Amino acid sequence: MAVPVPWACCAVLAAATAVVYAQRHSPQEAPHVQYERLGSDVTLPCGTANWDAAVMWQVNGTDLAPDLLNGSQLVLRGLELGHSGLYACFHRDSWHPRHQVLLHVGLPPREPVLSCRSNTYPKGFYCSWHLPVPTYIPNTFNVTVMHGSKIMVCEKDPALKNRCHIRYMHLFSTIKYKVSVSVSNALGHNATAITFDEFTIVKPDPPENVVARPVPSNPRRLEVTWQTPSTWPDPESFPLKFFLRYRPLIQDQWQHVELSDGTAHTITDAYAGKEYIIQVAAKDNEIGTWSDWSVAAHATPWTEEPRHLTTRPPRRSVTPGSWTAAEDAQHPSGPVSLSLWPWLPLLPPPAVS
Secondary structure (H helix, E strand, O other), X not given: OOOOOOHHHHHHHHHHHHHHHHHHHOXXXXXXXXXXXXXXXXXXXXXXXXXXXXXXXXXXXXXXXXXXXXOOEEEEOOOOHXXXXXXXXXXXOOOOEEXXXXXXXXXXXXXXXXXXXXXXXXXXXXXXXXXXXXXOOOOEEEEEEEEOOEEEOOEEOOOOOOEEEEEOOOOOOXXXXXEEEEEEEOOEEEEEEEEEOHHHHEOOOOOEEEEEEEEOOEEEEEEEEEEOXXXXXXXXXXXXXXXXXXXXXXXXXXXXXXXXXXXXXXXXXXXXXXXXXXXEEEEEOXXXXXXXXXXXXXXXXXXXXXXXXXXXXXOOOOOXXXXXXXXXXXXXXXXXXXXXXXXXXXXXXXXXX
16 A cells, blocks of 8 residues: 655755756856866866865766766866866765866967058058967957058957058158068967068059950950059058959960050950950059959950841742753752643634534
8 A cells, every 4th residue: 555645755855956957957156267278188176176076077068978087076088179168066975166267179270371462542541360270269469550650550450350441641751661460269379470561562453344355246345444452541642553364264374464554455366256354453653553453354356146047949930831840859959840721812812523
């Protein structure tokens, strides 16, 4: 016979279960944040617990195997990126939380890659930087721009976090610029610097709206037009020259044309009926380097529309006696039909009996 359990006893058991659950999942003080190097070994102590304390470890809420423990300490060897996470240790009997560690696995930064360019000459230039190898943990960059002994302001780009802009204060200056970038994170520090003259970093953006069209009745010509890059602020005072390259899609070798001015060119040696790819680059007339190539334009030279050939020659007109049976059989349009009604009056009258 089953022994009834008093409701009071059930209430006590439920309350005890709730306490254990609350102890295991109740919020604790902020976890200790720890950064460790990729590939290294790390030992995580269980707070102030004794080495021989009976504890359990979890990572992101999942129990860890006991063979990872050295006493109450958690030992992780050969750290991988997947080891990053929230580690917590609990008293084995009461599941009372003892300690939490937010572990981040990453790398110290390598020397940054730094470059500066003026695509808005003579307004100013910008500098951008990046790390050659990701660190997988947060990095802090610091940029310093010097013009001789004067510190320049480098305005942060609102859209690109690793770019800043510098306004030219003294145009046509012979004093060199020096830009330095330092980077640091929880595992290390690195830096780099470059020095340059104002005119060496001038590089326009590629020409825009490149269009190629066939020339009517000219099977070897293509008319190419483009526009000066919209970022180039004063093409009248600082004119650009252009470099055009083109090739048929069936070949890999480019043909080139350098143009001192203008934004149009006619290709006169295209292969008839072959699709072409055309690109244009730009450069200041006197200083700097060529831009990158523009977006490619495609075009095919003009081709004459094929004439529609008739499959049956026009029927010839004949008069009686001007053709023979042999000619009739050989005629490409078939036997010649001859209407005799126009000559009926010429036939002799029928004989009278």
